Amino acid sequence: MRLGIVMGTGHGARGTTGQLVDQLVERVAATGDLTVDTVCTDDLDLGPSCPACLSCMTAGEQACPSYDRTAPARRVMDEADLVLFATPVHSFHVSATMKRFVDHFAYLIHRPAYVGKPAALVSTAAGAGHDAALGYLRTAVRAGGSTPSASSASTVRGWPRRRTGPRSTPPSTTWARPSVARRRTPPSLGQRPPT
């Protein structure tokens, strides 16, 4: 099987999302032949956002100013038997880099290219927002014609860190890097972590 992975995290393979995806790949690889092509959305150099020129919709995707930079990702998705989209939850949504990626392929909503192609969706979070992030990805992937056959959420245990100061201490403005220990949640999404 050829697996295409779209990684919407700036933390790469060593981040929480990357490590979770690695574990999934290991398990799939154990079941048979597997070729994996990975696209890190942050590496595509897509600029701050989609330029919103609508050229991809009106003149064809080749008219996108970022076409050359999106083309390798398009190839990975085209050639894959299954595409896995993975994102951390950022402010109850997908990461900005994943959103920017989806925006650059918005023409697929009008010209679905992946009818019948299975997709799997993964999100990681400190505890909340899986439902919105995975719901959005599901909508985007379906709009492109693909069939999200599985979605999974993983909640990082131990975040936010327990406060050590008095109750009046304002919350830290530094987001702690999560520990790699994870609790797998069932697909009932959006649960809070245990306190």
Ligand SMILES: Cc1cc2nc3c(=O)[nH]c(=O)nc-3n(C[C@H](O)[C@H](O)[C@H](O)COP(=O)(O)O)c2cc1C
């Ligand atoms: C800007 C930002 C926003 C975040 N928003 C949320 C959130 O809304 N809900 C949540 O549970 N975790 C949130 N987190 C925590 C991340 O989802 C979590 O640490 C994730 O597993 C990190 O994956 P990564 O290492 O691949 O980046 C946020 C993290 C960042 C950096």
